[in-house]
Amino acid sequence: xPVRMNxxxxxxxxxxxxxxxxxYVLRLYVAGMTPRSAEAIRRVTDFCEKHLTxxxxxxxxxIYQKPALMRGExxxxxxxxxxxxxxxxxxxxxDMQDEDKLLFGMDLVTRPK
Amino acid sequence: xxxxMKKETLRRENEELRHxxxxxxxxxxxxxxxxxxxxxxxxxxxxxxxxxxxxETVYRLTVETMAEAAINVAADGTIVFCNARFSAFVATxxxxxxxxxxxxxxxxxxxxxxxxLLRRCCTQPVKQRIVFCGPGGVRTxxxxxxxxxxxxxxxxxxxxxADLTELESAxxxxxxxxxRHVRLxxxxxxREWAEETLRLADRRKxxxxxxxxxxLRNPLAPIRTGLDLIRALRGDAAACERPLQIMDRQLTHLxxxxxxxxxxxRISRGKIDxxxxxxxxxxxxxxxxxxSESGIGRDDRRLSVSLPSRPLPVEGDRVRLVQIISNLLxxxxxxxxxxxxxxxxxxxxxxxxxxxxxxxxxGIPRERLxxxxxxxxxxxTGRGGGLGIGxxxxxxxxxxxxxxxxxxxxxxxxxxTFTVSLPLCADVAxxxxxxxxxQADPVPRxxxxxxxxxPDVAESLHLLLTVLDAEVRVxxxxxxxxxxxxxxxxxxxxxxxxxxxxxGYEAARRLRADHPDGAFRLVAxxxxxxxxxxxxxxxxxxxxxxxKPVAVAELKAILLE
Numbered sequence: 001x002p003v004r005m006n007x008x009x010x011x012x013x014x015x016x017x018x019x020x021x022x023x024y025v026l027r028l029y030v031a032g033m034t035p036r037s038a039e040a041i042r043r044v045t046d047f048c049e050k051h052l053t054x055x056x057x058x059x060x061x062x063i064y065q066k067p068a069l070m071r072g073e074x075x076x077x078x079x080x081x082x083x084x085x086x087x088x089x090x091x092x093x094x095d096m097q098d099e100d101k102l103l104f105g106m107d108l109v110t111r112p113k
Numbered sequence: 114x115x116x117x118m119k120k121e122t123l124r125r126e127n128e129e130l131r132h133x134x135x136x137x138x139x140x141x142x143x144x145x146x147x148x149x150x151x152x153x154x155x156x157x158x159x160x161x162x163x164x165x166x167x168x169e170t171v172y173r174l175t176v177e178t179m180a181e182a183a184i185n186v187a188a189d190g191t192i193v194f195c196n197a198r199f200s201a202f203v204a205t206x207x208x209x210x211x212x213x214x215x216x217x218x219x220x221x222x223x224x225x226x227x228x229x230l231l232r233r234c235c236t237q238p239v240k241q242r243i244v245f246c247g248p249g250g251v252r253t254x255x256x257x258x259x260x261x262x263x264x265x266x267x268x269x270x271x272x273x274x275a276d277l278t279e280l281e282s283a284x285x286x287x288x289x290x291x292x293r294h295v296r297l298x299x300x301x302x303x304r305e306w307a308e309e310t311l312r313l314a315d316r317r318k319x320x321x322x323x324x325x326x327x328x329l330r331n332p333l334a335p336i337r338t339g340l341d342l343i344r345a346l347r348g349d350a351a352a353c354e355r356p357l358q359i360m361d362r363q364l365t366h367l368x369x370x371x372x373x374x375x376x377x378x379r380i381s382r383g384k385i386d387x388x389x390x391x392x393x394x395x396x397x398x399x400x401x402x403x404x405s406e407s408g409i410g411r412d413d414r415r416l417s418v419s420l421p422s423r424p425l426p427v428e429g430d431r432v433r434l435v436q437i438i439s440n441l442l443x444x445x446x447x448x449x450x451x452x453x454x455x456x457x458x459x460x461x462x463x464x465x466x467x468x469x470x471x472x473x474x475x476g477i478p479r480e481r482l483x484x485x486x487x488x489x490x491x492x493x494t495g496r497g498g499g500l501g502i503g504x505x506x507x508x509x510x511x512x513x514x515x516x517x518x519x520x521x522x523x524x525x526x527x528x529x530t531f532t533v534s535l536p537l538c539a540d541v542a543x544x545x546x547x548x549x550x551x552q553a554d555p556v557p558r559x560x561x562x563x564x565x566x567x568p569d570v571a572e573s574l575h576l577l578l579t580v581l582d583a584e585v586r587v588x589x590x591x592x593x594x595x596x597x598x599x600x601x602x603x604x605x606x607x608x609x610x611x612x613x614x615x616x617g618y619e620a621a622r623r624l625r626a627d628h629p630d631g632a633f634r635l636v637a638x639x640x641x642x643x644x645x646x647x648x649x650x651x652x653x654x655x656x657x658x659x660x661k662p663v664a665v666a667e668l669k670a671i672l673l674e
Binding site (some may be wrong): 030037061064076078079085091092095101 | 135
């Protein structure tokens with residue numbers, strides 16, 4: 001299933017490809033500064049620092065403030081973490097509390113059958 | 114493509130599909146578990162965000178829409194947050210409230226206590242009525258609840274204030290209504306009392322009317338009988354003497370009853386004027402003894418009178434003082450049995466004098482002493498007759514003379530004493546008592562015009578005056594009288610006041626106008642004897658004013674003038 005990307009996402013991926021160390025390009029979409037948002041941001045940041053040290057680019061996007069950035073991302077609910085790179089594109093929805101789910105979702109471990 | 118490669122491709126596609134399926138499942142689970150803040154729906158108009166009412170939104174809405182004021186202040190009273198309600202309480206917009214000292218919004222005189230309240234609030238919850246104020250004299254009484262909020266090592270205070278304006282206004286209304294209720298209850302009690310008083314007065318009045326009918330009929334009966342008797346006797350003068358005496362006495366009694374009635378009515382309407390002069394009380398006693406009812410005259414051995422040798426000057430109306438004493442004497446006689454004794458005494462007591470009338474008669478039950486002087490009150494209506502207004506008259510007349518009257522009795526069968534106390538005055542101007550004209554005096558020839566619309570009254574006066582050797586003409590109204598005087602010159606005109614057509618006042622004015630130098634005496638003879646009528650008659654030109662019925666002695670005195 002082809003992914004329709006907007007221009008900014010394409011630019012981001014292109015930029016990341018140029019930066020050799022940035023193997024992982026992630027976007028976390030949240031809705032306002034709710035406690036859940038804050039928690040999700042903290043969890044994702046911790047996760048990245050722990051498992052993807054210095055290999056990632058993370059953007060936090062408030063869909064209320066920047067609704068345009070959602071376009072083409074097939075976001076159905078927030079918080080949603082989107083892994084643009086490495087391919088394949090992956091989405092993870094929820095409060096990001098479950099570290100195992102993050103590992104599976106980011107393709108860092110194989111999902112149990 | 115080898116079979117091996119085809120297999121690997123299929124395996125990868127299979128894994129990718131599984132992964133996407135898991136992702137979709139995870140998304141659904143996260144939504145179901147409430148782990149999301151918003152749902153995003155892609156539509157023709159772009160993405161729409163449906164917020165799932167995050168906790169913060171709910172709290173903020175709650176705080177903004179609640180009926181109470183919510184304020185968050187730092188420990189020093191600086192306003193960190195407040196809702197629109199507080200802004201309304203102090204009539205100041207929110208932008209001008211944040212960062213200000215909240216103590217600036219309580220009245221100056223309350224500020225110290227308010228700061229103490231905030232200090233206390235740092236350690237324990239508080240709840241107290243205070244008043245918030247704002248520009249323009251805005252005042253809002255509130256019930257303030259406060260709790261301390263710990264945020265790290267700093268403390269802020271969460272204050273909630275409920276508006277008491279309506280409550281206090283309701284409490285005021287309740288208090289107002291309660292007072293009104295109490296007043297109304299008092300009014301009900303007062304009115305019930307007044308109603309009871311009226312009922313009692315009404316009952317007494319009814320009893321009085323029954324007694325009145327009885328009392329008026331009593332003297333009328335012997336008068337009726339006497340008339341029939343005289344008619345039957347056909348001019349036997351000697352035999353007529355006895356019924357004439359009876360009729361005379363009964364008529365006197367009847368006149369006295371009517372006089373008393375009129376007096377009571379006048380006193381109760383405040384229409385009696387005293388003609389005050391300085392008098393010796395001993396003279397008054399003499400006069401009273403003279404007019405008191407037959408049976409207790411001075412010579413009657415039932416009565417003993419003790420008068421001091423020195424004069425006892427009082428200031429008063431001669432007629433009324435006589436009336437007081439004679440009423441007391443009549444009252445004593447009425448309640449004293451045959452052979453009983455009545456004592457009348459004058460006792461000087463410092464600057465006052467007491468008139469004491471005692472008897473050894475029927476006496477008065479102790480419980481009746483208090484209302485003895487009330488109008489229409491009679492202890493025993495079957496006893497001695499009377500209207501029960503004599504003592505009421507006494508009390509009113511005594512009071513008009515600045516005196517008091519009281520009754521005392523040892524009880525039933527043990528007699529009674531009535532004591533009138535009057536103030537004495539310095540000296541007495543000696544005035545001879547007016548004497549009735551002796552009946553034997555000769556009457557010079559007079560021409561008398563009698564004017565009365567009642568033919569019987571006119572006729573009887575005509576006859577009587579003729580007997581008194583006067584030349585008499587009769588007219589039946591004012592106009593009639595004027596036309597008689599146009600051709601005939603009377604020496605006296607005896608005229609009724611209330612007549613149909615031209616009344617007595619008008620006729621008197623016309624007669625005076627028609628005959629400015631007329632030498633006639635104009636005498637009003639009327640049933641109306643109040644001061645206002647006398648005054649009106651004088652103004653109309655009358656020389657004298659006689660009250661019906663007119664005794665023959667009065668007529669003679671008039672003719673002698």
